[in-house]
Amino acid sequence: MLRLVLAIAGKDLRVELRTRTSLLSAAVFAALMLIVFNFARDPTAVATIDLAPSVLWVTVAFASVVAMNRAFTVERDNNAFDGLLLAPVSRELIYLGKYLANLLFVLLVEAITLPLFILFFNLDLGGAFPPLVLTLLLATTGFVAVGTLFGAIVARTRFAELMLPVLLLPFMVPPLIYAVKVTVPLLSGRPLSEVIPGLTFLLVYDVVFLTLALLLFPAVLDE
Amino acid sequence: MTLNLGPGHAVIRRGLVLTVLGLVGVAALMVLALAYTPVEARQGLAQKIFYVHVPSATVLLWIAMPLTGLLSMLYLWLRDLRFDRLAAATAEVGTVFCLAVLATGPIWARPIWGTWWTWDGRLTLTLFLFFLLLGYHTLRASLRDPVERGRFSAVISIMGVVLVPFIHLSVYLWRGLHPQPIILKPSAPSLPPEMLRTLLVGFGVFILLFAGMVTLRYGIQLVRDAREAADAA
Numbered sequence: 001m002l003r004l005v006l007a008i009a010g011k012d013l014r015v016e017l018r019t020r021t022s023l024l025s026a027a028v029f030a031a032l033m034l035i036v037f038n039f040a041r042d043p044t045a046v047a048t049i050d051l052a053p054s055v056l057w058v059t060v061a062f063a064s065v066v067a068m069n070r071a072f073t074v075e076r077d078n079n080a081f082d083g084l085l086l087a088p089v090s091r092e093l094i095y096l097g098k099y100l101a102n103l104l105f106v107l108l109v110e111a112i113t114l115p116l117f118i119l120f121f122n123l124d125l126g127g128a129f130p131p132l133v134l135t136l137l138l139a140t141t142g143f144v145a146v147g148t149l150f151g152a153i154v155a156r157t158r159f160a161e162l163m164l165p166v167l168l169l170p171f172m173v174p175p176l177i178y179a180v181k182v183t184v185p186l187l188s189g190r191p192l193s194e195v196i197p198g199l200t201f202l203l204v205y206d207v208v209f210l211t212l213a214l215l216l217f218p219a220v221l222d223e
Numbered sequence: 224m225t226l227n228l229g230p231g232h233a234v235i236r237r238g239l240v241l242t243v244l245g246l247v248g249v250a251a252l253m254v255l256a257l258a259y260t261p262v263e264a265r266q267g268l269a270q271k272i273f274y275v276h277v278p279s280a281t282v283l284l285w286i287a288m289p290l291t292g293l294l295s296m297l298y299l300w301l302r303d304l305r306f307d308r309l310a311a312a313t314a315e316v317g318t319v320f321c322l323a324v325l326a327t328g329p330i331w332a333r334p335i336w337g338t339w340w341t342w343d344g345r346l347t348l349t350l351f352l353f354f355l356l357l358g359y360h361t362l363r364a365s366l367r368d369p370v371e372r373g374r375f376s377a378v379i380s381i382m383g384v385v386l387v388p389f390i391h392l393s394v395y396l397w398r399g400l401h402p403q404p405i406i407l408k409p410s411a412p413s414l415p416p417e418m419l420r421t422l423l424v425g426f427g428v429f430i431l432l433f434a435g436m437v438t439l440r441y442g443i444q445l446v447r448d449a450r451e452a453a454d455a456a
Binding site: 146159169178208209212222 | 299351354355357358361362365366371374375377378379381382383385386389390392393394
């Protein structure tokens with residue numbers, strides 16, 4: 001079972017790493033957003049530390065949407081998805097494979113964004129780095145679960161690239177609110193106990209929406 | 224030659240009657256609220272919008288949205304297109320009610336709170352609901368095949384129903400200006416009897432209007448589907 005999931009995810013990542021177009025454009029998009037944000041504030045009026053958490057999460061949100069658009073639109077070319085559906089694999093495993101590939105892909109984009117963010121905003125994270133990575137991981141796990149389900153839906157519509165953010169952004173808001181609530185105390189060096197409720201909320205969101213997306217995915221596919 | 228448009232026309236007629244009754248009811252509610260209900264001591268006439276705002280919000284949150292979620296689940300379970308049409312109708316009329324809530328809220332808030340908008344938990348939740356509904360309609364509009372449209376919009380709607388408590392949880396902790404419930408609360412309703420009477424009339428009128436508009440919308444969809452089927456044949 002795990003082997004099948006890994007095979008589907010591996011296929012997606014291989015396709016992506018051979019062309020690198022989506023990864024590169026998502027990473028460049030994230031870097032450009034950070035730069036635009038840097039010039040969109042008045043450095044004498046707003047301190048970096050006040051703006052940093054929201055900049056990080058807005059950048060992560062939009063770069064993730066750009067990255068997630070790829071998952072099912074690539075399957076549309078040459079009717080590749082029909083081939084996947086014909087494979088003797090249950091729909092749930094197809095979902096998990098696509099989800100895993102999406103998750104790794106978005107995490108890769110975040111792995112490029114985070115150092116740039118620290119660099120551009122001159123942050124000294126110190127001991128806050130591991131919990132910040134954990135926050136990114138928990139928030140991403142949840143909204144990619146929703147994004148993978150919606151990706152399969154919007155791939156069947158016209159204007160799929162525009163439809164995904166319209167449907168997905170409301171679902172990204174609760175994890176983003178809590179991620180920002182966690183990031184603010186982390187960046188200002190307050191004790192870790194303050195971030196536990198926020199991280200718990202993110203974990204609950206992950207469990208609920210991953211389960212729900214897994215249950216609903218077969219309904220998206222059946223003809 | 225006249226097209227046979229099926230049972231849609233009868234449903235539309237019924238929906239029209241109910242909607243007109245509902246609209247007459249809204250007019251009567253205005254008269255009742257303005258002429259026969261005492262003016263609130265502190266807020267003055269601004270409080271009158273309460274009799275529109277609260278019933279619209281109640282119908283939206285406790286009737287329209289649960290119905291859309293329930294009908295979507297029924298559609299995924301039974302795969303009967305009637306459930307999908309009805310879910311679409313409740314969502315569409317729900318959007319109208321949502322807009323009514325979002326429009327009357329700021330008009331009331333401006334004189335009383337001194338601001339048109341505040342990021343209070345309930346306001347934020349209603350705004351997100353509105354955007355969820357817009358997404359739902361955008362998706363529906365971009366799909367042609369009714370069966371596929373039914374499945375996809377049911378999936379989105381069920382996801383939305385689960386999302387609402389999460390949005391509620393993530394925003395309600397913020398300190399808000401919005402008053403707490405005054406009728407559905409553990410202790411007795413804290414509203415003078417005349418105001419309570421007008422509010423209850425408001426609930427009745429808006430439920431009637433909702434039922435009328437949903438019936439009308441459902442009938443229109445029946446006619447539209449019959450026409451599409453006739454074109455395809």
